[in-house]
Amino acid sequence: MSTEELREEQQFVSGLYARLDALREEAESTVQASLAQVGNGLQARLERDVMVAEQSGVLAALDAGENGLCFGRLEFRDGRDHRIGRIGIRASDTERTPLVIDWRAEVARPFYLATGHTPMGLRRRRHITTEGREVTALHDEILDLTDTTRTGHEAADADEVLLAALDSARTGRMHDIVQTIQAEQDRIIRAPHRGVLVVEGGPGTGKTVVALHRAAFLLYAHRELLAKRAVLVVGPNPAFLGYIGEVLPALGETGVLLATLGELFPGVTATGTDSAAAAEVKGRAGMADVLARALRDRQLLPEPGAPLIIEHDDGDLILDWEIAYEARAAAREADLPYNLARPTFAFHVIDALTRQLAERIGHDPYGGPNFLGPDDIAQLGKGVAVSAEVHAALEELWPTLTPERFVTDYLAEPAHLSAEDAAAIRRAPGAAWTPADVPLLDEAAELLGKDDSAARARAEAERQRSVAYAQGVLDVSYASRTYEFEDKDDEDAEVLLAHDIIDAERMAERQEEADHRSAAERAAADRTWAFGHIIVDEAQELSAMAWRLLMRRSPTRSMTLVGDPAQTAESGGVGSWQDILTPYVQDRWEYARLGVNYRTPAEIMDVAAEVPRAAGVPGFEPPSSVRSTGVRPWARRVDDLAAAVAEAVSADAVFGGGVSADAGSEESAAVGRLAVIAPRELHAVLAGKLPDVPPPGAGVDLTRPVVLLDPREAKGLEFDTVLVVEPALYGTSDLYVSLTRATQRLGILHTGPLPSALTPLHQPTR
Numbered sequence: 001m002s003t004e005e006l007r008e009e010q011q012f013v014s015g016l017y018a019r020l021d022a023l024r025e026e027a028e029s030t031v032q033a034s035l036a037q038v039g040n041g042l043q044a045r046l047e048r049d050v051m052v053a054e055q056s057g058v059l060a061a062l063d064a065g066e067n068g069l070c071f072g073r074l075e076f077r078d079g080r081d082h083r084i085g086r087i088g089i090r091a092s093d094t095e096r097t098p099l100v101i102d103w104r105a106e107v108a109r110p111f112y113l114a115t116g117h118t119p120m121g122l123r124r125r126r127h128i129t130t131e132g133r134e135v136t137a138l139h140d141e142i143l144d145l146t147d148t149t150r151t152g153h154e155a156a157d158a159d160e161v162l163l164a165a166l167d168s169a170r171t172g173r174m175h176d177i178v179q180t181i182q183a184e185q186d187r188i189i190r191a192p193h194r195g196v197l198v199v200e201g202g203p204g205t206g207k208t209v210v211a212l213h214r215a216a217f218l219l220y221a222h223r224e225l226l227a228k229r230a231v232l233v234v235g236p237n238p239a240f241l242g243y244i245g246e247v248l249p250a251l252g253e254t255g256v257l258l259a260t261l262g263e264l265f266p267g268v269t270a271t272g273t274d275s276a277a278a279a280e281v282k283g284r285a286g287m288a289d290v291l292a293r294a295l296r297d298r299q300l301l302p303e304p305g306a307p308l309i310i311e312h313d314d315g316d317l318i319l320d321w322e323i324a325y326e327a328r329a330a331a332r333e334a335d336l337p338y339n340l341a342r343p344t345f346a347f348h349v350i351d352a353l354t355r356q357l358a359e360r361i362g363h364d365p366y367g368g369p370n371f372l373g374p375d376d377i378a379q380l381g382k383g384v385a386v387s388a389e390v391h392a393a394l395e396e397l398w399p400t401l402t403p404e405r406f407v408t409d410y411l412a413e414p415a416h417l418s419a420e421d422a423a424a425i426r427r428a429p430g431a432a433w434t435p436a437d438v439p440l441l442d443e444a445a446e447l448l449g450k451d452d453s454a455a456r457a458r459a460e461a462e463r464q465r466s467v468a469y470a471q472g473v474l475d476v477s478y479a480s481r482t483y484e485f486e487d488k489d490d491e492d493a494e495v496l497l498a499h500d501i502i503d504a505e506r507m508a509e510r511q512e513e514a515d516h517r518s519a520a521e522r523a524a525a526d527r528t529w530a531f532g533h534i535i536v537d538e539a540q541e542l543s544a545m546a547w548r549l550l551m552r553r554s555p556t557r558s559m560t561l562v563g564d565p566a567q568t569a570e571s572g573g574v575g576s577w578q579d580i581l582t583p584y585v586q587d588r589w590e591y592a593r594l595g596v597n598y599r600t601p602a603e604i605m606d607v608a609a610e611v612p613r614a615a616g617v618p619g620f621e622p623p624s625s626v627r628s629t630g631v632r633p634w635a636r637r638v639d640d641l642a643a644a645v646a647e648a649v650s651a652d653a654v655f656g657g658g659v660s661a662d663a664g665s666e667e668s669a670a671v672g673r674l675a676v677i678a679p680r681e682l683h684a685v686l687a688g689k690l691p692d693v694p695p696p697g698a699g700v701d702l703t704r705p706v707v708l709l710d711p712r713e714a715k716g717l718e719f720d721t722v723l724v725v726e727p728a729l730y731g732t733s734d735l736y737v738s739l740t741r742a743t744q745r746l747g748i749l750h751t752g753p754l755p756s757a758l759t760p761l762h763q764p765t766r
């Protein structure tokens with residue numbers, strides 16, 4: 001090994017970290033100086049906050065650079081020589097010479113794409129491995145076969161760095177892959193298509209990690225737009241979001257909102273669960289129409305011949321079928337959302353009741369014209385309009401509804417469904433919201449519309465107050481001016497003060513602009529937010545109603561959808577990409593497929609693939625594993641399941657992967673993770689026997705050495721060792737998902753017969 005090369009690389013990397021430190025210091029002192037600014041004026045405060053927010057973003061990016069700041073070097077045949085890193089850094093010279101180039105820049109592409117066949121102008125590509133700030137290894141690939149120079153660091157296997165990454169112990173958190181992005185993945189990450197991009201691939205093909213890197217790439221390439229509109233990443237459950245949550249910050253990107261579908265209706269926390277049948281019914285596309293019809297049912301009429309009698313100071317008012325019918329027809333004609341059409345209904349009813357009253361009061365018994373003039377009638381109208389009794393009647397016929405109230409009422413008495421479907425979703429008011437309710441709430445919010453006239457009136461009053469306040473500030477500023485400058489007697493002095501350059505309206509506006517929440521934070525609180533880009537993981541699971549919600553959040557249809565139809569678990573999941581997308585973008589979407597499994601070794605993948613194959617899953621095509629470990633999966637029939645699971649876990653700790661029971665320690669981060677995947681009904685008994693596993697219901701902490709999950713919770717995750725318990729109790733896709741979670745070892749424990757697809761499995765005797 002040439003120590004000279006290593007020394008040279010170390011020198012460069014040390015210089016780079018010194019520059020990183022200097023930049024960080026600069027950013028920090030800018031923040032400190034801004035915070036220490038004494039100016040109390042609105043403008044000064046605004047500028048200070050903007051500066052702090054900006055520099056905090058810079059700091060987050062610089063912090064991200066700490067690990068693996070520089071991991072590659074490209075030496076071109078024409079003499080260009082670029083270092084590639086997690087973030088781009090320039091020297092402090094006047095040319096601001098690039099020292100290290102951001103992996104997302106176009107010039108970095110040959111790092112991921114060049115091959116001996118297509119060298120893209122490269123002479124040599126170097127992978128630089130670091131631990132902290134120390135360079136520990138170099139791997140060179142010679143791409144120009146005519147070049148005979150050797151460094152002594154030529155990689156024996158082109159995939160050496162990749163395989164080392166894939167073999168490393170898992171930590172319970174997904175890591176970025178900037179150092180080893182593969183060519184097929186790079187093409188997806190940088191795909192120029194701005195519309196819907198579908199990424200399909202079997203387990204472990206990197207769909208999730210690629211989608212996250214695509215988010216980072218888009219934020220880099222379209223920073224201006226996406227920083228304002230934010231990127232949304234939708235994942236299947238909170239544990240999964242925790243698992244992937246560190247990837248984007250490690251790439252210096254913080255403007256991203258990670259959420260499950262159940263979190264996308266601000267103000268509602270979906271903690272309940274639905275039966276499979278209920279989730280399926282709630283997710284059907286037809287539910288949009290069902291809700292619309294249920295909402296029409298809320299617009300009532302009095303029974304013919306049984307009018308509402310409304311007590312009124314000037315005599316009872318009679319609200320009969322005809323009046324309500326006419327008013328309802330006029331309101332419906334406007335074709336507005338329910339709450340926005342309501343004022344039209346109210347107006348017509350009040351008008352009719354006023355006329356009724358006027359006819360009665362001003363009636364000339366001798367047949368002459370009505371005694372009341374227009375002013376008298378207007379006065380009567382006002383009385384009717386403010387009557388609490390009239391409002392109660394209006395409320396009875398056309399109740400004011402919130403999405404929550406409407407959906408609660410609907411689920412208590414589901415209409416326009418078959419008796420069986422209605423029974424599946426019927427639920428008493430007061431029960432917890434479920435994730436499948438969220439698209440219904442969103443649909444309801446659309447149907448209801450927001451009558452924000454009251455809120456707008458409040459906002460206008462608030463604005464007026466701000467203007468008045470700002471005027472006050474300007475007046476004080478003016479007063480202090482005469483005080484400060486009185487000696488100078490300078491009525492005409494050319495000193496510009498606040499009131500000269502800004503008026504109260506503008507100043508009030510600036511105060512409003514001072515909402516310094518990030519775009520992602522504002523987006524999280526706003527149901528109608530239009531995201532710059534949306535990434536949906538496990539997209540095959542989403543129901544038709546969920547797609548309606550997501551499409552509303554993406555009016556530009558800028559989306560990356562990743563999924564694997566063979567892993568579809570939800571019966572409400574939409575079958576094909578075409579079915580999902582045609583209603584929204586017709587055929588204007590692109591499709592990419594990933595075919596290499598980076599997670600599961602061949603020995604495990606061969607076993608897992610038998611499950612969908614035996615079940616005849618249409619179009620099933622297993623991915624090919626990039627590595628094999630020589631360790632065969634095993635299955636064992638046992639009598640005492642809990643004892644056998646406990647024994648297998650401790651055996652793995654001792655002989656296999658060295659799983660440590662020392663949760664949370666520094667060391668445990670390096671020794672790997674084990675998952676026991678078992679049907680939920682077995683969790684209580686299993687948890688009692690496993691070291692450090694919290695009781696069921698206490699949440700999932702993936703950073704613990706041993707984790708107990710049910711098959712649905714295991715979706716999208718991975719562990720060094722996986723024990724699958726009682727596989728005969730799983731459906732096809734749950735079993736396929738469970739069997740493909742291991743990066744090293746898979747064992748199966750069962751009491752009854754194995755599913756037929758697994759029977760050929762090697763069964764060692766105890």
Ligand SMILES: Nc1ncnc2c1ncn2[C@@H]1O[C@H](COP(=O)(O)OP(=O)(O)OP(=O)(O)O)[C@@H](O)[C@H]1O
Binds near residue numbers: 175717
């Ligand atoms: N180019 C790569 N370099 C290093 N690791 C990679 C690469 N591609 C994928 N991986 C790793 O492979 C594992 C599987 O990736 P990921 O979870 O994204 O796959 P997936 O297709 O979403 O799988 P599933 O559908 O089973 O959830 C992850 O640990 C990921 O970091």
